[in-house]
Amino acid sequence: MAERQRLAGRIGRFQLFALGFGSIIGSAWVVILSRWLAEAGPAGAVIGFLAGGVAVVCIGACYAELTARVPRTGGDFTFALEAFGPRLAFFVGWFTALGWISVTVFEGLAVAWVIELLLPGLDDVVLYTLFDAPVTRNQLLIGTAGALVMAIVNYLGGAASARFQGLLTYGFLAVALALLLAMAGRGDPTLLLPAFPAMPGGAPWWHGSLSIFASCAFLLNGFQTIAQAVEERASGISLRTIARVMIASIVAAALFYCFAVTAAAMMKPWSELAGADLAMVQAVRGLPMGDTLARVLLVILLASLLKTWNGVYFAGTRTLYGLAARGFLPRGMTVLHSRFGSPYRIVLIIAVINVAGLLLGRGAVGLLVDTSATSVVICFVLCCAAVFVLRRKQVQAPDFVVPGGRIVIGFAFLAALTMAASALVTPLLRSGFPVEYIILGGWAGLGASTLVLRRKAYDDTRPRSQEP
Template sequence: MSAERLHGHIGRFQMFAMGFGPIIGSAWVVILGHWLIGGGPGGAILGFAAGALIMLSIAACYAELTTRTLMTGGEFIFTLHVYGRTTAFLVGWFMMLCWVCVTIFEALALAWFAELLVPALRQPPLFTAFGSAVTLPQIAVGAAGALLIFMVNYGGERVIARFQSLVTYGFLALASLLLLYMLGNGTPANLQPLFPSDSETRWWAGAAAIFANAAFLFNGFQAISQVVEERAPGLPLKTIGRVMLITIAAAGAYYCLTILAVSMVAPWRETAHAEMATLAATEKLPGGAVLGSVLLLLVMASLIKTWNSVFVMAIRTLVALGRERMVPEWLAETDGTSGTPRRAVAFVTLLSIAGLLLGRGAIGPVVDMSAASMTLCYVLCCLAVPILRRRDGDVAAYRVPGGHATIAVAVLGSLMMMGVALIGPLVGATSLPLIHVLLLIWLALGVVFWMVQRRRIAAAD
C-alpha cells in the first residue's frame, strides 16, 4: 500500500455526472409540496433561480481554487493553502461530518422509499431512536445500499466513473421523459395563482426560504474538485471549471422544470398538500398507477447516484487528511494494483451502516448539521480566492468570471446562508437547539483529536 497521488481517466461528461448526481437527490419528490405551499409556483421558481445565481458565484470560486491546487481534498486543500494547518484540520473535520452525515441520510432515505414501493417491508420496530421506529427491513435495505456503494468504490476510479455516469444519465433521461409527460398532460390554468399572497401563502417568503436553503439544495458540485487528480490526460483545466458551473445551471433548471410540471398536472394547491406532491401529481396522469411506481424507482436510483458521489467526496477528504497526517496515515494508503484507498472505503462504509441505527428520526438533525458545516466552508473558500490571487499572482487556469464583483456576491451569499443555518434555529428557542449541541460536541471532539494527533506527529518526527 502507498499514499501516492490518485490517477484516473475521468472525462468531462463523467465530471458532470459526478457533480450533478449529488445535487438532485430526493428533495424534488419529498419536499416539493412545501416549496409550493410556501411560495406557489412562481415564488418557488424565483427562489431556485436566485439560489442558483448565488451558487454559480460560489462554484466559480471553487473552480478557480481547484485549478490552482490540482489536488484531491476539496475544501480541506483550499483552506490548507491559505489559512494553515489548524484551520484546515477543522474544515476537514467538519467536511467529514458533512459527507458522512449525507451518506447516512441516503441510506435512511433509500429504506424509506423501498417501504413506499413495497409496503410489506413495513415491519414492527426493533427499537426507537430520535422519536422514530427502527425496523429490520430499514437496516437491511440501507446496508444493502451501503454494500453496493462499497463495491463500486472498492473497484477503483474507472468503476466509479462508469457507474456514476450510467446511473446519472439514465436517471436524467427517464426523469426528463416523465416531466415532459406531465407538461404535455397539464394545463397552465393549474398554475394560478402563480404568485399567491394571502393568509395561507406569501410567495416572497417562500422564495426567500428556498433561497436561504440553496446551500443544501445545490450541495454536491464540489465532487468535481475532489476528483481533479483523477482527470483524464489532456482534459483542459478550464473545462473542469466550466463543467462545475454547468452542473449548477442544469440542477437549477431541473428543479424549476419539476415545479412547473407538477403544478400544471392539477391545481397546485390541491397537489401541494399531498404527502409527496410529485408522487401525487404523477398518479393523476393517464397510467398513473404504474408511473407512480416508476417514480419511486427513479428516486431510489437518484439516491444511489447521490450516495456514490458523496461517498467519493468523503473518501477523498479522508485521503487528503491522511496525507497530511491529520488522521491516521493508513486511511490515505492506496492499493498498488487499482490505486484505490480501500481502507478508507471500508471505514466510511462501516460508518454509513452504523448510522442506520439512528433511524429515520435522525434525518432532520443530519441535514441541519450538514448544511451548517457546508455554509461555513463556503465562506472560507470564497474568501480564499482573493487571498491566493494576492499571494500567488495570476496563475490559475480558470478565473472567476466577473472578477471581484462575483467573488463579493459569493462571500455575501455564503454569509447569508451561514446565518440562516446557524442563527435561524436560535430564533424563538428557549434552550440551545439540538443542531448547536451536536456541532459543539463535534468541535470539542475535533479539538481533542487534533491536540493528540499533533503530539503524535511531533513524537514521530
C-alpha cells in the same frame, strides 16, 4: 515532503458532470415539493431556485478557481490549507467530512423508505424508538445492504465509482425528463396562475422564496465532488474544463428543480399538491397509465438516491484522504489498493460509520440534514474568502478565474454568509435547545483533540504551492 501515492482514475468530462449533478439532485424534488408549493407557490418557488442558483453558481465559480489554483485531492480542505494554514484548514476538512458522512447516513435511510414504498407488503418489525420515530428491521437491513454496495463500488476505485455514477445519473435524467416533459405537454399552464397569490396563513409568497433561496446551500450542494476528482481526471481534461463542468452541473440542477416545480403544478391545482404527502407522485398520476408511471417515478427516485449516495461517499473518502495525506489523520489511511488504486481503508471506515449511523433511524433525518447543511455552508464562506487570499499569494493567474472578478467573488462570499446564518439560526426557531449545536460542538471538540495529538505529524508535512 514525503512523496505520496496518487489516486488511480480516468474520469472523463461526462463522468465529472455526473459526479456533480448526480450528487446535487437527490430526493427533494419529489419528497418536499409540496412544502415549496405551500410556502411560495410555483412562481415563488421558481424565483427562489433561480436566485439560489445564481448565488451557488458564483460560489461554484470560486471553487472552480480554487481547483485551478490548487489541483489536489481534498477539496475545501486543500484550498483552506493553501490559503489559511494548517489549523483552520484542518477544521474546514473536519467539518466537510462530517457533512459528507452525514449525508451517507441520510441516503441510507431514504433508500430504505423508497423501497418500502415500492414494496408495501414487506413484513417488518419495530426494534426500538429513537427521536420519536420507530427504527425497524427493514430500515437497518436495506440501509446496510445499500452501504455495502457503496463500499464495494468505491473500493473498486475512482474509475468504477465514476462509471457507476454516470450510469445512474444519465439513466435517471432520461426517465425523469421524459416524465416531466409529458407532464408539461399535457398540463394546463393556467393552473400556474395567479403567479403571486396570498399564501395560507397570510405570509407573503416571498417569505417562501427566501426560504428556498437559503436552503439552496443544501439543495444545490454536491458540485464540490468534481473538485475532489481533480487528480483522477482522464488525460486531456484541463483544469478549465473541470471548472466549466462544475458550473454547468449547478446550472443544470437549478433548472431541473424549476422544471420539476412547473411541470407538477401544471398537472393539478398547486394548492391541492401543496397538501399532498408526495406531490410529485400525485402529479404523475394525472398522466395516462398514471399508477404505473407513479411506480416508475419511485424507481428513478431510488436510482437518484443511489447516485447521490455514491457521490457523497466518493467525496467523503477524498476529504479524509486529503487530511491523512497531510498528516492530520494516520498516514496508514492513505495506503492505496494495489490493484484498484482506491483508498480502501478509508472506504471501509466510512462504511462502518454509515452502517452505525443507520441505527439513529428516520427520526434523526432532520438532524443529519441540518448538520450537513451547516457544515457545508460554513466551508462555503471560508472557501470564497480563500479566493481573495490566494489571489494575493499567487501572482500568476490559473487556467480559470472567476468571471467578473472581485465583484462576483464578494457577492459569492455574502451569499454564502447569508446561507450560513440561515443554517445556524434555523434550529433555534424550533422548541428546545438545538441538538445540532451539541453535535457540531462535540465534533469540534473531537477535532481539537485530534489536532493536538497529530500536531507533530502535520507540522512536518506543510504544503507547498508548487506541488503538482
